[in-house]
Amino acid sequence: MDGEAFRHWAHVAANWAADYRAGLKDRPVRAGTRPGEIAAQLPASAPEEAEPMADIFADFERILVPGMTHWQHPRFFAYFPANASPASVIGEFLSSAMGAQCLLWQTSPAATELEIVALGWLRQAVGLPEGFSGVIQDSASSATLCAFLTMRERALGFTGNRTGLSGRPQLRVYTSSEVHSSIDRAAWFCGIGDDNLVRIPTQGPLRSMVPEALEAAIQADKAAGFVPAGVVACVGGTSTGAMDDVAAVVEVAHRYGLFVHVDAAWAGSAMVCPEFRPLWAGVEQADSIVLNPHKWLGVQFDCSAHFLRSPDDHLATLAIQPEYLKTHAHDGIVNFSEWTIQLGRRFRALKLWFVLRAHGLEGLRQMIRNHVGWSQALAARIAAEPGFALASTPVLSLFAFRHDPGDGRDGDAHMLALLQAINDGGQLYLTPTRVDGRLAIRFQAGSMEATQADVDAAFDIIRDTARALS
Ligand code: PLP
Numbered sequence: 171m172d173g174e175a176f177r178h179w180a181h182v183a184a185n186w187a188a189d190y191r192a193g194l195k196d197r198p199v200r201a202g203t204r205p206g207e208i209a210a211q212l213p214a215s216a217p218e219e220a221e222p223m224a225d226i227f228a229d230f231e232r233i234l235v236p237g238m239t240h241w242q243h244p245r246f247f248a249y250f251p252a253n254a255s256p257a258s259v260i261g262e263f264l265s266s267a268m269g270a271q272c273l274l275w276q277t278s279p280a281a282t283e284l285e286i287v288a289l290g291w292l293r294q295a296v297g298l299p300e301g302f303s304g305v306i307q308d309s310a311s312s313a314t315l316c317a318f319l320t321m322r323e324r325a326l327g328f329t330g331n332r333t334g335l336s337g338r339p340q341l342r343v344y345t346s347s348e349v350h351s352s353i354d355r356a357a358w359f360c361g362i363g364d365d366n367l368v369r370i371p372t373q374g375p376l377r378s379m380v381p382e383a384l385e386a387a388i389q390a391d392k393a394a395g396f397v398p399a400g401v402v403a404c405v406g407g408t409s410t411g412a413m414d415d416v417a418a419v420v421e422v423a424h425r426y427g428l429f430v431h432v433d434a435a436w437a438g439s440a441m442v443c444p445e446f447r448p449l450w451a452g453v454e455q456a457d458s459i460v461l462n463p464h465k466w467l468g469v470q471f472d473c474s475a476h477f478l479r480s481p482d483d484h485l486a487t488l489a490i491q492p493e494y495l496k497t498h499a500h501d502g503i504v505n506f507s508e509w510t511i512q513l514g515r516r517f518r519a520l521k522l523w524f525v526l527r528a529h530g531l532e533g534l535r536q537m538i539r540n541h542v543g544w545s546q547a548l549a550a551r552i553a554a555e556p557g558f559a560l561a562s563t564p565v566l567s568l569f570a571f572r573h574d575p576g577d578g579r580d581g582d583a584h585m586l587a588l589l590q591a592i593n594d595g596g597q598l599y600l601t602p603t604r605v606d607g608r609l610a611i612r613f614q615a616g617s618m619e620a621t622q623a624d625v626d627a628a629f630d631i632i633r634d635t636a637r638a639l640s
Contacts, residue, residue: 244621321343
């Protein structure tokens with residue numbers, strides 16, 4: 171493709187993207203395709219000869235777009251949001267256009283320096299004190315894995331990487347049952363293992379880890395010869411938004427020398443609003459915190475902010491300097507590939523910087539306050555509607571509910587039927603969860619395109635669909 175063709179097709183793509191965004195509300199939120207339907211329309215092998223861009227673009231529109239679930243749709247109320255604000259899409263386009271590798275300072279000085287500056291802005295925006303250093307990870311799962319590796323290495327005196335894990339004492343990490351599955355996977359991948367991920371019971375409407383139970387578990391493990399390594403605290407659990415009392419967890423953990431990682435992948439973005447910060451009080455004492463601007467701050471996926479109170483242990487765990495990665499003339503400079511698992515790194519700070527400037531913190535705060543206000547009002551309406559009940563205490567913009575048709579069919583099968591009927595209608599997209607052993611439907615408002623009217627429409631659709639099934 172020559173320069174003029176690139177210019178032409180970039181314009182075509184930009185026009186397509188603007189039209190797509192403008193027409194989103196007229197599309198069904200969720201793809202209605204059956205498994206295999208899209209692949210069946212595609213050739214089994216790559217073409218030997220170059221094909222015209224017009225044909226490729228036409229197939230993209232004809233075959234692939236109908237098979238997409240529209241995450242930017244104003245009525246996407248499923249999972250957590252993955253907002254890609256137009257400003258972040260433009261930042262991402264420029265980053266792709268340059269195609270730079272940002273592994274070392276010298277491989278793209280501006281990328282490293284912007285990452286330091288933009289994460290400094292974000293640190294201040296969410297109220298974290300000076301002293302925390304940030305790095306952009308691809309996802310919260312990667313940040314959490316890095317935190318587990320650091321916990322492991324600290325507990326093993328930084329010898330695990332060198333000598334392996336065989337014959338070493340069994341390490342323990344403590345968390346609740348409310349954490350995301352990325353915590354389980356990090357325990358698997360770093361060799362600590364499922365059996366050594368100790369689940370501490372929770373209490374109260376926010377399903378917070380019981381600090382006394384945490385302490386008792388640490389003491390019992392020490393007495394039994396295990397080596398406690400760390401704690402993962404939950405700030406905004408995926409299922410119902412569970413919130414640990416971070417201050418209490420850190421107090422216990424640090425008393426025993428344990429490393430504390432806080433998973434605030436979703437809820438961390440809400441901390442741009444000072445009124446929500448009591449939800450993670452004590453976080454300034456944590457050792458590692460992850461929050462995802464790619465969820466609720468409008469930064470196109472992927473962009474996960476990982477803040478470290480003292481990066482030394484993290485670097486002692488992850489950094490390696492073969493000759494070809496040495497930066498002789500620039501010792502002391504930040505080389506972010508030493509902070510992450512991947513070596514090659516994209517220029518993700520660019521889209522974060524575009525978003526922070528294009529929306530301003532006040533714009534982002536307003537968006538989050540709207541989502542929280544609309545969602546909590548919807549929860550109150552659903553709770554007051556005959557046949558409905560909340561299954562969880564609303565937390566920020568997330569809650570779960572159940573419906574009882576009044577004929578004994580209030581079990582999981584009815585909830586699944588209701589969920590399926592709502593989603594098949596195409597006007598909303600909701601996802602299930604299990605609360606206290608029973609199926610419930612989750613609702614979260616988080617799309618940047620959502621309005622009060624969309625959330626009001628959700629109420630009508632949920633109520634009417636439940637009535638139709640009753
Ligand atoms: N932590 C929480 C609370 C989440 O809800 C999620 C995903 O939704 C994750 C971690 C994993 O995030 P990522 O997709 O960035 O790895």
